[in-house]
Amino acid sequence: MRITNQISNNTLINTLARHQSQLDETQNQLGTGLKMSRPSDEPSAAANNMYFRSRVHELDQFMGNVNEGKARLQLVDGQLERVTEILQRVRVLTVQASNGIYQGDKGFELEVAIGKEINELLKATVDIANTRDATGRYLFGGFTIDRPPFEAVEAKMKGLKGIEVQDQIIGVEYRGDIGDQLREIERGEYMGVNVAGNKAFWGTNMSITANKDSSEYSATSDQKFKIDGVEISVAVGDSLDDIIDKINSSPLDVKASKLGSDNITLSSTSPHQIWLEDADGGTVLRDIGLVEVNYSEPPTNYAKDATVAGNSIFDVMIQLRNDLTAKDQERISGRDLGDIDMALENILRHRSIVGAKMNRMEEHAKRIDFDKSFMAELLAKNEAIDFPETIMNLKWLETIHQSALQVGSKVIKPTLMDFLR
Numbered sequence: 484m485r486i487t488n489q490i491s492n493n494t495l496i497n498t499l500a501r502h503q504s505q506l507d508e509t510q511n512q513l514g515t516g517l518k519m520s521r522p523s524d525e526p527s528a529a530a531n532n533m534y535f536r537s538r539v540h541e542l543d544q545f546m547g548n549v550n551e552g553k554a555r556l557q558l559v560d561g562q563l564e565r566v567t568e569i570l571q572r573v574r575v576l577t578v579q580a581s582n583g584i585y586q587g588d589k590g591f592e593l594e595v596a597i598g599k600e601i602n603e604l605l606k607a608t609v610d611i612a613n614t615r616d617a618t619g620r621y622l623f624g625g626f627t628i629d630r631p632p633f634e635a636v637e638a639k640m641k642g643l644k645g646i647e648v649q650d651q652i653i654g655v656e657y658r659g660d661i662g663d664q665l666r667e668i669e670r671g672e673y674m675g676v677n678v679a680g681n682k683a684f685w686g687t688n689m690s691i692t693a694n695k696d697s698s699e700y701s702a703t704s705d706q707k708f709k710i711d712g713v714e715i716s717v718a719v720g721d722s723l724d725d726i727i728d729k730i731n732s733s734p735l736d737v738k739a740s741k742l743g744s745d746n747i748t749l750s751s752t753s754p755h756q757i758w759l760e761d762a763d764g765g766t767v768l769r770d771i772g773l774v775e776v777n778y779s780e781p782p783t784n785y786a787k788d789a790t791v792a793g794n795s796i797f798d799v800m801i802q803l804r805n806d807l808t809a810k811d812q813e814r815i816s817g818r819d820l821g822d823i824d825m826a827l828e829n830i831l832r833h834r835s836i837v838g839a840k841m842n843r844m845e846e847h848a849k850r851i852d853f854d855k856s857f858m859a860e861l862l863a864k865n866e867a868i869d870f871p872e873t874i875m876n877l878k879w880l881e882t883i884h885q886s887a888l889q890v891g892s893k894v895i896k897p898t899l900m901d902f903l904r
Contacts, residue, residue, distance in 0.1 A: 581816030626662030689793025695772025706765030
C-alpha cells in the first residue's frame with residue numbers, strides 16, 4: 484500500500500482531534516465532578532442515577548411524614564396526659580367524698596365544693612377533647628377535623644338543698660367518626676397517628692341488647708355490615724347464630740351472644756363506643772334490632788327499643804356529680820369509683836399505644852437516615868469521578884498530545900509553498 488503525504492497528514496490530524504476531544508471530556512469531568520454530561524454517555528449508569536435520586540427524594544418525603552406523624556402523636560399523648568391528671572384528681576375527690584367523715588354543714592360545704600370542682604374538671608375535659616393542632620385540625624374526631632368532635636349539652640340543675648346551679652353539663656355527645664389517620668412511612672407501610680374520640684374518651688365497657696325476637700331470622704340475600712369499621716359478610720340463609728359466630732371470629736374488641744334464645748347482645752371487651760353500620764344497602768343490623776329502621780349515621784343510630792349501657796368519661800364524671808348531689812355514698816364509693824378506675828385504665832392503655840407508636844417512629848427515622856446515607860453513597864460512586872485518577876488521566880493526555888504535536892512537526896513533509904518561500 485502506498486503511503487502518501489496526504490494519508491500521513493490526515494492520520495495525524497485525526498489523532499490530534501481525538502486527543503483534543505478526550506482532553507475536553509476529561510476537563511469537563513473535573514469541572515463538574517460528574518462522569519457523565521448526558522445520559523447517552525453511559526445509559527446503564529444514567530438509569531441507576533435516576534433510581535438513586537428518586538429513592539433519595541422518596542426517603543426525604545417519608546422522613547417528613549415520620550416527623551409530622553411523631554409530632555402529632557406527641558400532641559395526642561400530651562392531651563391524654565392532661566386527661567390522666569384530671570381523672571386522678573377526680574379519683575382523689577371521689578375517695579374523699581366516699582369516706583363520709585364529715586356531717587352536717589361541714590359535710591354539706593365539702594360536697595358542694597367537690598361538686599363544683601368536678602363540674603369544672605368536666606368542662607376542662609371537654610375542652611381537651613376538642614383540642615386542635617397548629618393547623619386548626621381537631622385531634623380526636625377521626626376523619627372529622629373541621630368541627631368539634633364533642634358537643635356538650637348544658638342545662639340548669641338543682642344542687643344540694645335545692646340550690647339551683649346554672650350551666651351544668653348534663654351530657655356530651657360525640658360528633659366525630661372512627662377514622663384512622665394514616666401516614667406512609669415506607670412503601671406500602673402505614674401508621675396511624677390519631678386516637679378517635681369514641682375510644683380515647685370512653686370510660687366503661689359498652690353493651691347493646693336488641694329488644695327483638697330474631698330466633699327465626701334468616702338472611703334473604705348476601706349482605707354486609709360493619710362493626711367498628713370491620714366489614715362482616717352475611718350469606719343468604721345465615722341465621723342469628725351464624726351472624727354471632729362471624730362477629731366473634733372477626734378481629735374486633737366486641738363479642739356477640741344471645742340473651743335467652745331470641746335477642747342478640749353486643750358487648751365491648753375494651754372501653755369504647757361501639758360503631759354499627761349496615762353497608763352497601765344491607766339491612767342485617769336493622770333486621771335483628773340493633774340499628775334504627777329509619778337509618779341514621781352512627782353513633783346515634785342504635786335502635787330506639789334496644790338497651791344500651793356504657794358510659795363515656797364525661798358520663799362517668801356527670802354520674803359522680805349527680806350522686807354527690809343526691810348524697811348517695813354507696814354509689815360514690817362503689818359504682819362511681821370503679822368507673823373512674825376503668826376510665827383511668829383506658830386512658831393509660833391508649834397512652835401506652837401512642838407511646839409505642841412514637842418509639843416505632845423514632846426507630847424508623849433512624850432506618851430512613853441510614854437508607855438515605857447508603858443511597859447517597861451509591862449515587863456518589865455511580866456518578867462522581869475519582870479526582871486523583873481523573874487528574875492523572877488529564878496529565879497523561881496532555882503529555883501524549885504534546886508528543887503527538889512534536890512528532891507531527893517532523894512527519895508532515897515540506898510543501899511547494901515552503902520551497903517558494
